Structure formats: structure tokens, C-alpha cells
Amino acid sequence: MGKNRAKFEEVKSCGETNEDQKVLSSPKEGKGKRLWKKVKYQLVEYHSLPGYLKDNEYILGHYRSEWPLRQVLLSVFTIHNETLNVWTHLIGFFLFLSLTIYTAIKVPAVVDIPKLQNLPNVLRKADLQKLGRELATCLPSLRHMRDWHIMEILCKCLPERFSHINHTDVCVLPSMKEEVANLIAPLMVRPITRWPFFAFLGGAMFCLFSSSACHLLSCHSKRFSYIMLRLDYAGIAALISTSFYPPVYYSFMCYPLFCNLYIGFITLLGIGTILASLLPVFQNPEYRNFRALLFLAMGLSGVAPILHKLILFWNHPVALHTTGYEILMGSLYGLGALVYATRVPERWMPGKFDIAGHSHQLFHVLVVAGAYTHYQAGLVYLRWRDLQGC
Missing domain, CATH: 1.20.1070 (Rhopdopsin 7-helix transmembrane proteins)
Structure with a gap:
């Protein structure tokens, strides 16, 4: 029985380091193993690091060194x-x-006016009254304005690339139907x-x-x-x-x-x-x-x-x-x-x-x-x- 136990201990210690064997050969094996793991994964100081981990000599302590991946x-x-x-x-x-x-x-x-998605169709029909109602749903202040006021404000609201400014600084739309509709459409769907x-x-x-x-x-x-x-x-x-x-x-x-x-x-x-x-x-x-x-x-x-x-x-x-x-x-x-x-x-x-x-x-x-x-x-x-x- 004693020989078998000695043989078992010999096999168990195979592949362990000398330090491991010293701890595990003690009477309190379980406690010694836990203590070894605690010491093994302890933080170390700069002078104890391998060369590839030495980067900043002014950081003196609290280093991890060659820990297993799970612990890392x-x-x-x-x-x-x-x-x-x-x-x-x-x-x-x-x-x-x-x-x-x-x-x-x-x-x-960026220019988000979801209620005006149908604006190109409105312009194609050149229906200014419908255009006024469409704009009024988004801009309540336009509800009581006349058609020519609406078109002037619309022109000012459009980006610079969608309008032409004359010498009197009065905005003039390039076309009431197709051209303006074709220019506004990319703004709505293709930023x-x-x-x-x-x-x-x-x-x-x-x-x-x-x-x-x-x-x-x-x-x-x-x-x-x-x-x-x-x-x-x-x-x-x-x-x-x-x-x-x-x-x-x-x-x-x-x-x-x-x-x-x-x-x-x-x-x-x-x-x-x-x-x-x-x-x-x-x-x-x-x-x-x-x-x-x-x-x-x-x-x-x-x-x-x-x-x-x-x-x-x-x-x-x-x-x-x-x-x-x-x-x-x-x-x-x-x-x-x-x-x-x-x-x-x-x-x-x-x-x-x-x-x-x-x-x-x-x-x-x-x-x-x-x-x-x-x-x-x-x-x-x-x-x-x-x-x-x-």
C-alpha cells in the first residue's frame, strides 16, 4: 500500500517545477496549492520583469508578468x-x-423635412395653392401668406445650389416645374x-x-x-x-x-x-x-x-x-x-x-x-x- 502511494505521488509530481513540488509535498496539499496560485499571479516590480515587458522605468510596481491567458x-x-x-x-x-x-x-x-417628400410632384403640377398647404403643414407661419410670398420664402429656404440670385438680391426660381423638382429631389433622397x-x-x-x-x-x-x-x-x-x-x-x-x-x-x-x-x-x-x-x-x-x-x-x-x-x-x-x-x-x-x-x-x-x-x-x-x- 505504501509503495503504491509513493508511486502515485511520483506520477502526480511529474512535469511540475521544483517550487510546485515543494508546496504540494507538504501535508496540507490543498491549502499549499491555493497559496502557490495566489503567489504565482501576484503583481511584481519593474526589476522582476523580463526584458520585453520593460518599457517605462518610472513605473516601479503593480506589473503582471507572463500570466496564463485566462488570468490575463x-x-x-x-x-x-x-x-x-x-x-x-x-x-x-x-x-x-x-x-x-x-x-x-x-x-x-442633414436637411430633414419629411413632410415635404411630395414637394417635387407638387411643383410639377405648378399648383401653388397645394404647395402653400404643403408648406403650411411644416411651417405654420406660412398659412396666411399669398402665393408669391410662398415662392419667395421657398426660394430663400432652398440651399444656395438650388437657386439663382440676381443683382437686386431677389431670389428667382429657375423653373416652376421640372427644373426645381429635379434639383430638390437629390436633397431629399441622395445626400x-x-x-x-x-x-x-x-x-x-x-x-x-x-x-x-x-x-x-x-x-x-x-x-x-x-x-x-x-x-x-x-x-x-x-x-x-x-x-x-x-x-x-x-x-x-x-x-x-x-x-x-x-x-x-x-x-x-x-x-x-x-x-x-x-x-x-x-x-x-x-x-x-x-x-x-x-x-x-x-x-x-x-x-x-x-x-x-x-x-x-x-x-x-x-x-x-x-x-x-x-x-x-x-x-x-x-x-x-x-x-x-x-x-x-x-x-x-x-x-x-x-x-x-x-x-x-x-x-x-x-x-x-x-x-x-x-x-x-x-x-x-x-x-x-x-x-x-x-
């Missing part, structure tokens, strides 16, 4: 020095997912294309989700860390590149040469940045400033189309409005890159910002704020082009 996934709900890095961008991802759904449902027609705007929203979601996944999973193993960091860099490049699409497309949609030139350039620059990030040396801590400068250079390349837009539309209020948003967005991104590169504030007080307040968390918050600012600018572009066209 569960750590999203525990406190460590990556918790806020994960959640700042995970919350940002859900914010932009909600904005995407909202935009798809609520923003397809300006949205793909550049949704490309930006997709790039923002990809960046935020990949960043969150990187901070959560990189501590699992060296191979996981390599893959996740590449995904994170690709997400940053995608966000910067797609951020160009709405301002470039909607600013230069009437100038196809410049539109294609700017979009093609930033797309190639983004692809080149992603390819450069695949190099193993790219993730070394000594290249931290180089990474920040590379992504900052991508963002600064947007200065050229912004200046070009201001030259083309210098007397248009929308140009100044959207440029204000873009300057704010660039300032937020630039400040985030500066904080990331200089590792402020933890470099001033190492160990004091391990859990909350260190540079990477501030960088994440600034990125989400910058992306949301750009979303607001995109709405201005959409309304401008839907109302004015080329």
Missing part, C-alpha cells in the same frame, strides 16, 4: 498599472461605436456620400480597441507582446490616416485632383508607418521618442490640406469653423504625443503614479478627446456639403 483576461476587472490604460480606450471604443450607430441612423439626411466619415469612425474604433487589447494581453508572453504591439501601432496609423479622409474629401470633393492626391498621400504614409512598425527594433524602449515623432509627423502632414482649404474658402464661415475644430484636435493629439514621449508626470515622482495618473493614461484620454473633436468637425462638413454641394 480576468485581470481586466482587477487593479494593476494597466487597468486604466485598458479602460480609457475600451470606453472610448464603445463611445465611438455608439456614435457610429447614431450617425448611421440619425444623420443620413453627399458618407464613406469618408464612416472610414474615420472605423479607424477610431480599430485604434481604440486594438490599444485596449494590447494593454490587456501583452503581459501573457513575448510572442503575444510582439503581436499586440504591432496591432497597437497599426491602430494608431489607421486613426491618423482615416482622420484625414473627411476634411480632405469634403473640402476638395469639387477638385478631384487635389482630393485624390491628398487622400492617396496619407494612405501611403499610413501603410508605410504600419510596415515600419513591423520591424522588431521598433518596439525597443530607446525608440520611444522615434515612435512618437513618426506618428506626430503623420499628423503634421495635415497642415498642407488645411492651409489649401483656407485659401480656397477664405470667405466661407464653414472653413474657419472646421479649421478651429482641426486645430483643437491637432493640439490634443500633439499634447498627447508630448506627454507620451516625455513620460510626465511619473518621471518627476517615480512610483507615485503606478496605478493612476501616469503619462500613458493621460495620452489615452487626450486621444479620445481629439477623436471626438474630429467627429464634431465631421458633422459640420456633412451639413455644409449636403446643403451646398459643389
